[in-house]
Amino acid sequence: MMNTPQNITILGATGTIGRQTLDVMARHPEKFRAFALTANSSVGELLALCLQFDPQYAVLLDADAAQILEQKLSAAGSATQVLHGISSLEFVSAHPAVDTVMAAIVGAAGLKPAIAAAQAGKRILLANKETLVMSGSLFMLAVEQGGATLLPIDSEHNAIFQVMPPVKSRNLHESGIKRILLTASGGPFRDTDADALSLVTPQQALKHPNWVMGPKITIDSATLMNKGLEVIEAHWLFNATPDQIEVVVHPQSVIHSMVEYIDGSVLAQMGNPDMRTPIAYALGYPDRLESGVNTLDLFKIGHFDFQKPDTGKFPCLRLAFEALRAGGTAPAVLNAANEVAVAAFLKQEIGFMDIARMIESALSDARIVQADTLDIVIDADMHAREAAVQWVMKH
Numbered sequence: 001m002m003n004t005p006q007n008i009t010i011l012g013a014t015g016t017i018g019r020q021t022l023d024v025m026a027r028h029p030e031k032f033r034a035f036a037l038t039a040n041s042s043v044g045e046l047l048a049l050c051l052q053f054d055p056q057y058a059v060l061l062d063a064d065a066a067q068i069l070e071q072k073l074s075a076a077g078s079a080t081q082v083l084h085g086i087s088s089l090e091f092v093s094a095h096p097a098v099d100t101v102m103a104a105i106v107g108a109a110g111l112k113p114a115i116a117a118a119q120a121g122k123r124i125l126l127a128n129k130e131t132l133v134m135s136g137s138l139f140m141l142a143v144e145q146g147g148a149t150l151l152p153i154d155s156e157h158n159a160i161f162q163v164m165p166p167v168k169s170r171n172l173h174e175s176g177i178k179r180i181l182l183t184a185s186g187g188p189f190r191d192t193d194a195d196a197l198s199l200v201t202p203q204q205a206l207k208h209p210n211w212v213m214g215p216k217i218t219i220d221s222a223t224l225m226n227k228g229l230e231v232i233e234a235h236w237l238f239n240a241t242p243d244q245i246e247v248v249v250h251p252q253s254v255i256h257s258m259v260e261y262i263d264g265s266v267l268a269q270m271g272n273p274d275m276r277t278p279i280a281y282a283l284g285y286p287d288r289l290e291s292g293v294n295t296l297d298l299f300k301i302g303h304f305d306f307q308k309p310d311t312g313k314f315p316c317l318r319l320a321f322e323a324l325r326a327g328g329t330a331p332a333v334l335n336a337a338n339e340v341a342v343a344a345f346l347k348q349e350i351g352f353m354d355i356a357r358m359i360e361s362a363l364s365d366a367r368i369v370q371a372d373t374l375d376i377v378i379d380a381d382m383h384a385r386e387a388a389v390q391w392v393m394k395h
């Protein structure tokens with residue numbers, strides 16, 4: 001008997017993760033079908049993907065871009081329906097025909113569609129870590145109440161998921177786990193002198209030594225904010241306290257993270273730094289799928305190194321731990337200020353070390369409250385963005 005293919009919505013289909021998801025899906029056409037592909041405003045890129053993968057829906061956030069896409073698709077004889085706006089992103093995330101949603105929009109913009117998928121009980125492949133950073137408790141509640149299945153795509157969290165047994169209780173220690181060792185490459189400036197960091201340019205920061213990623217996460221990797229966001233993500237996904245999460249700099253990016261058990265065992269997941277491994281793992285779960293990733297050549301790698309992160313040189317990691325400990329809306333403020341700061345750095349309006357200064361200032365100025373509703377989170381996000389924009393104008 002033939003199984004029907006899973007219907008997949010890819011939020012952020014034109015991005016790095018979106019394209020790699022389509023790459024893995026295309027290797028298994030009998031298992032996966034693109035139901036909806038979405039983007040912000042990249043008409044040409046989304047058009048090409050629609051012509052290749054023939055989804056039922058294409059969604060662009062931008063209304064004008066959607067109109068152009070619709071004209072081009074109909075001229076090409078395509079039956080793909082074009083929609084626009086945030087409610088359409090939610091529509092294709094919660095549609096009854098959808099089995100799986102790949103949440104790969106970058107930044108806070110991914111929050112609402114991810115929540116819609118959770119409430120509709122979908123299988124969610126979560127790349128958009130900002131959703132958990134902003135609204136961890138609300139999102140996890142929506143997953144539980146909606147009966148959704150959450151599979152982490154971030155390579156570190158996917159690694160932890162792979163080496164963690166089904167947890168018996170929400171208390172990690174009762175499940176035999178002592179701590180999580182979250183690995184970090186250290187980014188392109190791992191060995192750069194602290195004094196030289198203020199002179200770093202966007203071009204230098206956009207060159208990651210091991211991973212090919214979108215611009216925002218690449219800058220986050222250079223400041224170590226990406227690791228900070230991942231610490232908060234690990235807290236929500238695995239119910240780990242801040243003290244149970246240790247960041248370990250591992251420049252080779254082959255060990256994607258580790259779990260230490262109370263008996264002294266440390267289990268690691270390894271592989272080449274290629275996001276198609278965690279994507280294939282989550283698409284196929286619980287089965288394994290061929291992903292196109294090269295065989296790991298341990299002889300070529302030769303050795304593994306480990307270092308403690310330098311939070312003096314990279315204050316963003318410290319700020320993320322502080323926001324996690326503060327709780328409530330603090331992580332949403334951290335995330336919003338970081339998004340504005342990264343965009344300003346890319347436009348050369350502020351320096352590299354100003355990113356952390358801006359976030360620290362936003363966190364100390366914000367009124368941190370309980371993150372009880374989505375409106376409260378969105379309000380905190382909006383105020384932090386306004387404060388961050390003011391900071392850029394003043395400096």
Ligand SMILES: NC(=O)c1ccc[n+]([C@@H]2O[C@H](COP(=O)([O-])OP(=O)(O)OC[C@H]3O[C@@H](n4cnc5c(N)ncnc54)[C@H](OP(=O)(O)O)[C@@H]3O)[C@@H](O)[C@H]2O)c1
Pocket residue numbers: 011012013014015016017018038039040041042043045061103104105106107109127128129130153154155211212213214215216217275
């Ligand atoms: N890349 C990686 O290796 C990696 C690894 C782990 C986790 N992640 C996480 O995965 C997410 C995506 O990262 P990425 O590197 O794939 O980003 P990316 O290459 O910049 O792609 C972002 C995608 O989101 C869409 N988008 C941007 N702003 C939007 C908005 N306001 N509304 C709707 N769609 C919007 C973009 O559409 P347009 O093309 O129209 O702009 C694009 O499709 C991020 O949360 C990142 O932290 C990425």
